[in-house]
Amino acid sequence: MLDLSKYRIVDLSMRCSPRRQREGWNRRLELKRSRIPYDNTIMHEINTVSHIGTHVEGPSHYLARLKDISQLPIEIFIGEAALLRLTGMKPNQEVKSTDLAKDGRIRRGDIALLRVEDPFAQEERPYLSVDGAKWLVKKGVKLIGIDRTLHLEKPGAKAPNNLPVHDVLLRNGIPIIEFLENLDKLRRERFILIALPLRIVGLDASPVRAIAIQRIRNF
Template identity: 35%
Template sequence: MTTPYSQANVVDLTHTITEDMPVYPGTDAPIIEQGTTVAKEGFAEKKLTFFSHVGTHMDAPAHIFEDKKTLDALPVSTFTGPACVIDVSGQAHITLDFLKLHEDRIGHCDFVIFSSGHEKHWGTEAYFSPFPTLDEEAAKWISTQNLKGLGIDAISFDTMDVTTLFIHEILLGNGLVLIENLKNLDQIKDPIFTFVALPLKIVESDGSPIRAIAILP
């Protein structure tokens, strides 16, 4: 019996949730407790306590706006589609001129994912150091490109020194979903691939941890 996908062409883009993982400043770290065990109760379960925006996760428009949609209100088709990875390593800011270099590929995608190389700092203080972010002009333009969402291998779409999540406001305000803390983007060599990022179906969810994968041609 054959299957449509082999292990070789499915790439895991998701960080493991652990108690010592990096979290956005001001967010409590996850707590993972052993609730029951096979030895004692005959079955194993864990008790999980964590914020909705830890690890590899998705932001809903409701993350910033009270009157915008939550993840559970979006159709499931929102969470998968053709995607491309754009290498932004070495860029201080992602500008409109830079995005225009990739306009043709962007036009064939539902998701654009920015690979900054910042994943290499995961688990260290350097993960909170500067990483490439969209400038205002680029954020406004990419919000008009008929996309479902954007992804990045860093902790935020805004810089860490902001007091207002201005770039989030532009992107989420235009109905995009945002995926942060991706990994293994350097394993994707194909110009376009299938991206799957499924959030937990939590009532009125402003965000959720996800299992993100790339299905390569």
């Protein structure tokens, strides 16, 4: 039997409310309450988008012919994770492979979570470079995640060449979790991450409830 008292669980998910808009999910979220006729219990109709709150983007988000979220192995969304704390960043700086490789924590098959330790205004946040994305592919990570301390792409780039990092990661079958929260509350840099998407056929992306599970050192 799993004794959860030996573990610390950290919720890494954004709390979404239909009545409150905030950066990262100022997208449609409407709830309509109704009752099920035969037993009079409550049910909700949800009107929203696939990129609401903390969400994971699958390959078909970038190219429709690639796999949708429901076609990806469930094992991708659970496993050992490494938190890469990026320090010494400057405003609008590229996050390169050398920045990601500094602490040597990434192992093949890991989930990689990225966080910039020094806070910046939204328009000054560092961003992941194509070089950094290729390094993550080469290291064999199966899933990456970011919070709102950095951008995945260089801000201000124009279509159709404005998503080079998405191109590198999603073409290689590496889904992307965006708008994680509470990465600053993680006490250790390695842990178990669970971030399960909805199993709805055809979805390019899905909201997730992301949690980190860390073993308490005394046990």
